[in-house]
Amino acid sequence: MSLKLTVFLVLAGVATCQNATRPATYCKSQSRSECFMGACPSGFECIGNQCCSEADVVQPGGDCTDYLADCTNVECNSIGMQDFARANCARTCNMCYSTASVSPQYACSDLLTDCANRTSSCQDIDFIDMMALYCPRTCNLCLWQAATKIPNCGNQLPDCPTRGNFCTATSISLYQKRVGCGNTCGLCSSVSTPAPVQLSTNSNGFLFFGRK
Known part of the structure; x- marks a missing residue:
C-alpha cells in the first residue's frame, strides 16, 4: 500500500x-x-x-465552565433561556465560543479555580474589592465599581501582557479590566489627577485651602 x-x-x-x-x-x-x-x-x-x-x-477570558451545580435541566435552546444558559451553563449547552453578549450581571469571569471555597469573603469589606477582581461571578459582583482597598486602576494581575483578549472580552467586567490590567488596557490615562492645593487669602485676610 x-x-x-x-x-x-x-x-x-x-x-x-x-x-x-x-x-x-x-x-x-x-x-x-x-x-x-x-x-x-x-x-x-x-x-x-x-x-x-x-x-x-x-476560551479567551478564562475557562469555559458551568456556574450552576446542575445545568442538565436548563433548556439551552429555549429563546427565553439563551442569555441565562450562555452565562451560567456554557459548557453543558455547548456555548463556550458564543460571541453574543450577555446581560451586565453576567459579564465577568472568575479568574481563580477555588472561588467556591472563598464565598465567605464575597461581602467582607476588607476583601470585596479583591473578590470583585478574582471571583466576581461566584460573588455576583460583575457590576462592582467601587475600589477601597486596592488601586482603582492599574495592573493588579501579574500577567496582563499575556492574557490574550482580556482587555476586549465581553466576559470580563469593566472593573476587572481597570483594576486587573488597567495600564495594559489603556484605561488609566483617563483618570483625572486632582489639581494641586494652594493656600489663598480671602477679603478678610484669612487663609484657606483652594485649588489653582
Whole structure:
C-alpha cells in the first residue's frame, strides 16, 4: 500500500478540526497527538498543531465552565433561556465560543479555580474589592465599581501582557479590566489627577485651602 493511500485512509476517518485561529485559545491538558495536516478526530480540536480534547479547550477570558451545580435541566435552546444558559451553563449547552453578549450581571469571569471555597469573603469589606477582581461571578459582583482597598486602576494581575483578549472580552467586567490590567488596557490615562492645593487669602485676610 502506497504512502499516499495510507495517508488518505487515515484522514478519511478524521473530522476537520474547528477553527484553530481563535485568539488566545489554548489546551489546559497535555494533548494525545499532533494534528493530522490540520485535522483532529471528532471530539478534539486542533490548537497549536496539537489535538486537544474539546473538554480541555480554554476560551479567551478564562475557562469555559458551568456556574450552576446542575445545568442538565436548563433548556439551552429555549429563546427565553439563551442569555441565562450562555452565562451560567456554557459548557453543558455547548456555548463556550458564543460571541453574543450577555446581560451586565453576567459579564465577568472568575479568574481563580477555588472561588467556591472563598464565598465567605464575597461581602467582607476588607476583601470585596479583591473578590470583585478574582471571583466576581461566584460573588455576583460583575457590576462592582467601587475600589477601597486596592488601586482603582492599574495592573493588579501579574500577567496582563499575556492574557490574550482580556482587555476586549465581553466576559470580563469593566472593573476587572481597570483594576486587573488597567495600564495594559489603556484605561488609566483617563483618570483625572486632582489639581494641586494652594493656600489663598480671602477679603478678610484669612487663609484657606483652594485649588489653582
